[in-house]
Amino acid sequence: MKALVSVKRVVDYNVRVQVKSDGSGVVTDGVKHSMNPFDEIAMEEAVRLKEKGKVTEIVAVTIGGAKNEETLRTALAFGADRAIHVKEEGEVQPLTAAKALAAVLKKEDAKLFICGKQAIDDDANQTGQMVAALLDIAQATFASKVEIEGDKAKVTREVDAGLETIEVDLPAVVTTDLRLNEPRYLKLPDIMKAKKKPIDATSFGDLGVTPGAGFKVTKTTPPPTRSKGVMVKTVDELVSALKGKGLL
């Protein structure tokens, strides 16, 4: 069974994100980027399924500019067998990404599509669901456990009330939650092997996707800075301070 995993290049989670002075977005030039952490979990899960013999081939796919090749190399070091680079230098909104990924999924005829539940840049949490809707296949979002049995997947999902286990028919979309697994450290031999694995380039044009602007970002602002706290000496003082603010 073939698994397709999408990986996105995002500003590294350790970076303190700065808003551009003109409010048009966040600073990305000269800022460290890495694979979206939820996509690392997706890669790790695909590799584990391959190690268990449930998956036979892993294909990693990314959408973005030339630098996304680094992200694909990381995916290949994780254990993807080959990679697809949908080259696009411009902004990509979730629906456009979903259309492109759906097209790749269809072309590859993969039975399982695994992606992060969201990317930590825009936190949209839409792409996986949209891929499933576009192809009219099953979806199991926020997975914390994935088991493949025949042509079905049993997925434990993290929902507000706790955990929910569902069974979906393959092909299906699985989006990963934080607790699904802990991604491995990539070893040097795997990093070196990744260099030799193939990356195929494609484009929105090849895939028959017209990038559309579903929405427009009008302004980006940093969160308000927190004002200085007040130290209180006694519980009474705390209570009256809270009352003063109308919080009690």
Next chain:
Amino acid sequence: MGASSPFYTAEHADFREQVRRFVAREITPHIERWETDGELPRALHRLAADAGLLQIGFPADCGGVDGADLFYEIVLTGELARAGSGGLIASLMSHGIATPPVAALGSAEQKKRFAEPVLAGDKIAALAITEPGGGSDVANLKTRAVRDGEHYVVDGSKTFITSGMRADLLTVAVRTGGDGLGGISLLVIEGDTPGLSRTPLQKMGWCCSDTATLYFDGCRVPVANRIGPENQGFVAIMRNFNHERIMLAAQAWAFAEVCYDESLAYARQRETFGRPLIQRQVIRHKLVDMRMQIDAVKAQLDLLAWRVMQGDVPIAELCLLKNLATSTLEAVASEAMQVLGGAGYLRGSAVERIYRETKVLTIGGGSREIMKDLAARQLGY
């Protein structure tokens, strides 16, 4: 990274990222406890092996990784240093000085017994050259190994041995022949050999590294444990020192980087007299001086690493690199401490620990004075 140095590729950068994560997750949260415990947990060696770190610098035929050039070792050192503890590098990587003779001169059988389990994190290795009677004068070491059938009987003692309390496999320099450098051999002595006893040493720094004095009292060691030909150990020891020195220079560079980063971050955030320290010329000049010295060390380190990789053995330059790197670290740690003020003097600050650990780098692996002497002789004076 790729564009900023001819020596480092995208793979080096990827490897760096993995080590950085390993350090942030598996080391930094625990380092204070290990410093107090006085040793590293064995489990850490296994973790580091599983993450593929212990294998760097060793070929695949003894359990390492082919194609991991010296720059990977430098990257590894640079990232391990992020935990701010020299003892961590010394002890977790003590096989880096103990195991190379096995990799270079050992038989297939010896590699299997003495290198593979170490690189897999199952056993701990240490190098024992220095003796209570003196460390610098290696050619005159006194520990005796007398042949008795298929064994050597070893008597004597070694001191300052890193990982010496925990080591399962000790690469020991012994006298099998006459006086001087022509009478020395290397034996791997197993930790459970009857007649071997150990006592721990308390130190100024490198606290999470267990350092020991070892006593050999009639230890019977199979001749099969000798690495390389009899009485030809001195060359192997010297060759090992060349590698150790480049890695000690890498450590000094790496810790200087940490001091620089810590003091820069502090200078940005600390306000005095209504302005951040970073705006004061005196502080800015301290920081650029640090930067300048560190860059010089790194440039020479990388260049010599490259020359060594080409098969060159630039002994004098390596000695001087070790001195340049360690005196730079002394200067940088001192200035970093100054920038941090009282905060730098408190236990728990990385700069405080690094400051305490500058001296061991100017003494171990060939002291500053010995490095100068050797360089002068190599340069033909």
